[in-house]
Amino acid sequence: MKGYLSDRMGAALLMAPLLLFLALAYAWPFLGVVKWSFTLPTPGVGQYEALLTDDLVQSVFIRTLRIAAIVTLVSVAAAYAITVVWVRGTPTQRLVAEFCILVPFWISVLTRAFGWVALLSNRGLINSWLQAVGFISEPLALVRNEFGVIVGMTHFLIPFAVFPLASAMRALDDRVLLAARGLGSSRMRTFWSVFVPMTRSGIIGAAMIVFVFSLGFFVTPAILGGGRSVMVAELIYLRIFQSPDWGLGAAISVVLVLFVGALMALLFRYVRPRQLI
Amino acid sequence: MPTYRPGPVTLIIAALVALFLLMPLLAVIPVSLTPSRMLAMPSGELSLRHYRALIEDPRWIDSILLSIRIGIVSSVFSTLLALCFSLGVWMFQPRFTAALVGFVLLPMVVPPVVSAITLYFLLTSISGVNSLFGYDTWLGVAMAHSVMTVPFATVLMLVSLSQLDRRIDLAARGLGASVWQRATRIIMPNIKFGIITAALLSFVLSWEEIGVTLFITSVNAITLPRLMWMGLRDNIDPAIAALSVILIIITVLVLAVRSIAVRQRG
Numbered sequence: 076m077k078g079y080l081s082d083r084m085g086a087a088l089l090m091a092p093l094l095l096f097l098a099l100a101y102a103w104p105f106l107g108v109v110k111w112s113f114t115l116p117t118p119g120v121g122q123y124e125a126l127l128t129d130d131l132v133q134s135v136f137i138r139t140l141r142i143a144a145i146v147t148l149v150s151v152a153a154a155y156a157i158t159v160v161w162v163r164g165t166p167t168q169r170l171v172a173e174f175c176i177l178v179p180f181w182i183s184v185l186t187r188a189f190g191w192v193a194l195l196s197n198r199g200l201i202n203s204w205l206q207a208v209g210f211i212s213e214p215l216a217l218v219r220n221e222f223g224v225i226v227g228m229t230h231f232l233i234p235f236a237v238f239p240l241a242s243a244m245r246a247l248d249d250r251v252l253l254a255a256r257g258l259g260s261s262r263m264r265t266f267w268s269v270f271v272p273m274t275r276s277g278i279i280g281a282a283m284i285v286f287v288f289s290l291g292f293f294v295t296p297a298i299l300g301g302g303r304s305v306m307v308a309e310l311i312y313l314r315i316f317q318s319p320d321w322g323l324g325a326a327i328s329v330v331l332v333l334f335v336g337a338l339m340a341l342l343f344r345y346v347r348p349r350q351l352i
Numbered sequence: 353m354p355t356y357r358p359g360p361v362t363l364i365i366a367a368l369v370a371l372f373l374l375m376p377l378l379a380v381i382p383v384s385l386t387p388s389r390m391l392a393m394p395s396g397e398l399s400l401r402h403y404r405a406l407i408e409d410p411r412w413i414d415s416i417l418l419s420i421r422i423g424i425v426s427s428v429f430s431t432l433l434a435l436c437f438s439l440g441v442w443m444f445q446p447r448f449t450a451a452l453v454g455f456v457l458l459p460m461v462v463p464p465v466v467s468a469i470t471l472y473f474l475l476t477s478i479s480g481v482n483s484l485f486g487y488d489t490w491l492g493v494a495m496a497h498s499v500m501t502v503p504f505a506t507v508l509m510l511v512s513l514s515q516l517d518r519r520i521d522l523a524a525r526g527l528g529a530s531v532w533q534r535a536t537r538i539i540m541p542n543i544k545f546g547i548i549t550a551a552l553l554s555f556v557l558s559w560e561e562i563g564v565t566l567f568i569t570s571v572n573a574i575t576l577p578r579l580m581w582m583g584l585r586d587n588i589d590p591a592i593a594a595l596s597v598i599l600i601i602i603t604v605l606v607l608a609v610r611s612i613a614v615r616q617r618g
Contacts, residue, residue: 082444085531089440093433093456093502100499101459101467104474108466111473153372156365159358168363174607175370179377181603183560185580186596190376192588193383196391200379203393233373252356262359270356291463293563298584308465308563315469315567328466335463 108325115322122326132310132327139307142221142296143289146228151281153229154236161237162244180234188298191227192218195299219301227295232288236281239346243277276346283342287335307331377600384593391588402594411579412591419559419576422490426497427554433498434505434550439535442513443521453510460503468567471496475568488572496568497558504557505550512546513539 112122126132161172179187194200195217202214217223251273255265271278293308300306305313307327314324358366386392387399406412437456441449459467472487475496479486486492516539524538540547562577569578576595583589 081531083446086440086444086446089436089443090446090452093437093506094452096433097456097458097499097502100474100495101470102455104477105466105470107473107477108470153365153369156362157369157373159362160366163356164358164363168358172366172370173611175373177607178600178604179373181556181607182377182600183562183577185560185562185577185584186380186599187376189580189584189592189596190379192584193379193391193593194376196588198390198392200382200393230373230376233369249356256356265356266359266362287461287463291465293465293468293566294581308463311465311469312567315472324469328469331463332466335461339461 109329111321112325112329113322115325116320122322123330125323126326126330132323135305135307135310138221138304139290142225142228142304142306143286145225146232146289147282147286149225150229150232150236150285151240151278154233154240154281155278157233158237158240158244162241176234176237179230184231184294185298187231188227188295191223191230191299195223195226218299219303221300221304223299223301224296224304224306227299228289228292231292231295232285235288236285239280239284240274240277243274243280247273280342280346283338283346287338287342290335291331380593380596380600383590384597386590386593388590391590391593402591403598405591406594406598409591411574412576412595415574415576415579418490418573422494422497422573422575423555423558425491425494426501426558427551429494430498430502430505430554431547431551434502434509435540435547438506438509438513439539441510442516442539443531443534453506456506457503459499460507464500464563467500468564471499471564472567487568488570490573493565493569493573493575494558496564497561498554500561500564501554501557505554508546508550508553509543512543512549516542 113120115122157172157176160168161176162169164172192199196202197214197216199218201217202211205211206214217226247270252265252269255269256262260268291308292306293312296304296306297309297312300309308331311324311327311331314320314327382393383391384402385398385400386394387397387401388394440446441453446452475485475487475489475492478492483489484491485495520542521534521538524534529538560577561575562581565573565575565578566581569575574582580592580595583592
């Protein structure tokens with residue numbers, strides 16, 4: 076009995092500091108944000124009504140969902156191709172693929188957004204080159220619009236889509252593919268009818284991760300959208316710092332958390348957390 | 353070894369994706385060498401003036417030193433908290449473990465902008481009571497970064513603990529070792545690699561943190577990413593290109609060393 080008690084004490088003592096820290100520095104202030112959404116500027120659910128009626132907020136929500144959907148589709152497809160090479164290529168191919176996945180992954184979001192500014196802006200690499208060659212006389216508008224945001228976000232999120240896909244592809248039993256080939260299926264058919272369906276859990280996991288990340292994305296849209304293609308996260312920032320309307324900013328945050336929470340709950344009905352690493 | 357290799361179509365698409373992934377990283381190199389004051393391609397001569405600006409302009413040095421200081425403090429703090437928590441989970445397997453771990457992982461899964469407004473609320477509330485940890489102070493930033501990095505540190509610890517053989521701990525326990533001895537003499541030496549990785553990852557995450565930092569700093573606690581952000585939003589300063597090149601080179605070197613080390617180990 077004594078051992079049992081001291082075990083529980085030990086666990087409590089070891090686990091308490093972190094739990095206490097997060098309760099005070101994260102859970103409590105989050106409740107404060109929820110309180111803002113119901114009390115600022117006036118008590119009541121006015122801020123949530125505004126979310127449903129305000130045209131600007133509506134258009135930002137719709138743009139966010141649209142961009143997130145496009146980015147998810149493109150990044151998962153792109154990640155799939157490079158993951159196949161990373162997992163099943165020759166040793167050299169695998170090394171090159173790994174380099175191309177991990178180097179961008181470890182480089183900060185700011186540096187990567189800046190790289191796209193250097194490529195896409197009016198005086199950037201692509202426009203200078205196209206003008207020098209004589210293809211165009213006026214620079215193309217590649218940045219400070221939705222196109223730039225989608226390019227930058229896709230670039231940021233591809234490595235995140237790679238990991239669940241790689242985990243699903245590594246778990247695939249090679250003999251299944253051999254069997255399909257042995258039964259006379261073409262390479263193409265084996266890929267589309269066996270390989271892709273059998274990595275479904277990776278595809279679902281990757282799509283969910285990318286979609287959820289896209290919804291709350293801040294830095295890349297703010298830099299590459301140039302204030303013209305505002306997404307939800309930037310709208311929250313603007314409501315807090317530029318047109319001080321803390322209540323509305325807080326209400327949008329609460330809605331965003333609930334939406335992401337619902338998506339995660341849906342995800343974990345299909346995929347176990349372990350499969351995502 | 354896989355018997356099923358990627359075909360030519362997959363290889364071509366993958367090569368295009370690889371090019372897409374590397375392109376923006378390569379693009380900053382020519383920009384960093386431009387002699388112009390503005391963002392531009394170098395036409396003709398090259399110049400290292402933007403690299404010199406990084407060393408000579410005290411703003412860059414100050415923010416680099418600040419980011420290092422914040423990174424070290426928040427990394428040590430979050431590694432310690434995560435280590436204790438994970439030891440508690442592993443050694444005693446308390447009830448509600450899943451719920452407690454889920455709670456600890458929240459800052460990792462909640463959209464960063466929501467964590468940012470949450471920490472903004474926290475630090476502005478503290479500012480009224482205590483000026484040391486409040487809004488726009490370096491300790492406040494270190495605390496906020498700890499909140500953001502501690503879930504990642506915890507995941508790494510729990511993963512490396514899950515690979516540890518429970519029987520060695522049982523043996524120590526059977527031989528009469530106290531909880532403290534089991535933790536420090538048996539378990540911690542065996543997850544040393546996980547602890548170091550957690551500390552390094554926490555430092556890196558704090559070093560590049562911008563989403564939250566943007567909400568909780570204004571003029572005093574200007575970390576390096578915050579300074580880069582300021583240079584990116586208004587007139588784009590080519591010194592950012594020079595800094596980016598340096599950061600990219602460091603990343604490539606670290607990854608190369610790591611991959612060689614991994615290859616030699618196994």
